Amino acid sequence: MPLRVHFTTEDIARVRVAAAPDPLWEITNSFQVLITNEAPLLFGEWRRLVRPRVPRVGQLLAALLPPRGYSPDFLTPDLGGCFDLTGAVEAVLGTARADLKRDLTRLAASSRRLRPLQAEIRALAGGDSEALRRLGSSLRAYHRQALAPFWPHIRAQVDADRAVRARAVLEGGTDGLLASFCPALRWHPPVLEADYPVHRELHLAGRGLLLQPSFFCHRRPVTLADPDLAPILVYPIQHSLSWAREPGTHPRPTDLGALIGHTRAAILEDVVTGRTTGELAARFGVTAATVTHHTTVLRRAGFLLSVRHGRHTLHTITSAGLTLLHVPQSAKLERTGLQPSTSTEVPPS
Numbered sequence: 001m002p003l004r005v006h007f008t009t010e011d012i013a014r015v016r017v018a019a020a021p022d023p024l025w026e027i028t029n030s031f032q033v034l035i036t037n038e039a040p041l042l043f044g045e046w047r048r049l050v051r052p053r054v055p056r057v058g059q060l061l062a063a064l065l066p067p068r069g070y071s072p073d074f075l076t077p078d079l080g081g082c083f084d085l086t087g088a089v090e091a092v093l094g095t096a097r098a099d100l101k102r103d104l105t106r107l108a109a110s111s112r113r114l115r116p117l118q119a120e121i122r123a124l125a126g127g128d129s130e131a132l133r134r135l136g137s138s139l140r141a142y143h144r145q146a147l148a149p150f151w152p153h154i155r156a157q158v159d160a161d162r163a164v165r166a167r168a169v170l171e172g173g174t175d176g177l178l179a180s181f182c183p184a185l186r187w188h189p190p191v192l193e194a195d196y197p198v199h200r201e202l203h204l205a206g207r208g209l210l211l212q213p214s215f216f217c218h219r220r221p222v223t224l225a226d227p228d229l230a231p232i233l234v235y236p237i238q239h240s241l242s243w244a245r246e247p248g249t250h251p252r253p254t255d256l257g258a259l260i261g262h263t264r265a266a267i268l269e270d271v272v273t274g275r276t277t278g279e280l281a282a283r284f285g286v287t288a289a290t291v292t293h294h295t296t297v298l299r300r301a302g303f304l305l306s307v308r309h310g311r312h313t314l315h316t317i318t319s320a321g322l323t324l325l326h327v328p329q330s331a332k333l334e335r336t337g338l339q340p341s342t343s344t345e346v347p348p349s
Contacts, residue, residue: 001199002193002194002196002199002200003193003194003195003196003202003221003223004191004192004193004200004202005193005204005209006190006201006204007189007190007191007192007209008190008205008206010208011204011205011207011208011209013174013208014206014207014208015174015177015178015208015211016208016210016211017211017213018081018083018210018212018213019081019162020158021154021155021158021213021214021215022079022088022212022214023083023084023143024076024077024079024092024139025212025217025222027061027075027142027143027147028065028075028076029214030216031058031146032066032071033047034047034054034146035058035067038219039219041241042218042241043218043244046150046243046244049244050145050146054145054146057137057145058138060120060134060135060138061139061142063118064121066110068197069110069197070107071107072103072104072106072107073103073224073226074099074100076224077091077095085140089136089139100125100126100127101125101127104121107121108121120134150243152318152319152320153243155319156316156317156318156319157237157240157243158214158215158237159316160237160238160305160306160307160314161213163274163314164274164307164314165177165180167274167314168309178192181211184235185221185235194220195220196220202227207231208231209233210230210232210233211232211235212232212233212234213234213237214235214236215237215239217234217235217236217237219236220236221234221235221236222234238308240305263284263286263294264298265325267280267284267294267315268303268304268317268321268324269325271316271321272316272322272325274316275314275315276309276313280295298321302318302320302321303318304316304317304321305317305318
């Protein structure tokens with residue numbers, strides 16, 4: 001069944017891509033991923049690490065966020081471009097009592113709900129202050145245990161997606177941007193279409209559309225149930241496999257040992273704004289195969305991300321890579337336990 005988003009001429013001029021991952025959408029989407037076994041290659045290791053940590057804080061969220069069907073809109077309010085967790089949770093807790101009752105009544109009536117809502121959710125629907133306090137504590141604790149240790153990678157992957165979208169805008173304007181989401185989204189002007197669990201017709205009516213990249217959005221996009229709320233479309237992004245590492249672990253010394261060299265450092269600096277393999281080859285006068293070798297080493301070390309963009313691969317830097325660029329060279333070598341390399345290149349293996 002399709003979701004069809006209808007644009008007017010005014011809406012085309014008011015399309016935006018969010019500047020960062022939204023902590024509330026990541027809480028919502030990740031919790032629903034956590035309680036299923038879908039996409040084991042992408043999320044299996046993350047589940048293994050996280051599930052033992054969240055049984056207590058997850059009880060309230062499990063009642064609010066079923067793996068299928070309706071999830072309350074008030075859990076993902078419009079943050080106005082401010083994506084800090086503290087402000088996000090305060091926005092949830094500041095939901096009007098009428099909106100709490102409306103959303104939780106709809107949740108109770110969901111055809112996919114197997115059991116009645118627990119007493120705590122009924123208290124929440126009435127705006128009970130203690131129930132709201134427990135909800136805030138659960139949101140913060142879940143984020144701290146399940147998301148915060150992985151947030152640098154989540155942010156880097158979203159930044160990489162934004163680099164793809166920025167290129168699409170430069171090459172084709174808003175039409176190019178909306179076309180760049182294929183196959184997850186299909187742009188047939190003036191309608192943007194996607195697969196969806198139920199049939200939906202969303203008319204923007206001049207309000208514009210916020211496109212929100214989400215690390216834990218899986219397979220198909222998500223939108224709010226209430227068509228009168230500010231229009232948003234949360235869409236899945238590309239992922240690098242084996243992204244989940246035990247917090248506090250570091251890249252293997254063998255990866256870092258291969259890193260030191262002038263060409264590789266120059267590539268890392270150049271991909272701050274995003275570069276394709278072909279662009280890097282042309283800028284440094286080397287073959288595409290040589291660039292691929294260097295970017296593979298940087299990616300394995302956690303300093304670079306690579307995402308597909310049409311027929312090309314776009315490379316962007318991670319927060320760890322940015323840190324490396326701004327640490328004095330002596331500190332870099334001390335941190336990695338390596339000696340300066342006398343070679344400027346490591347030949348492809």
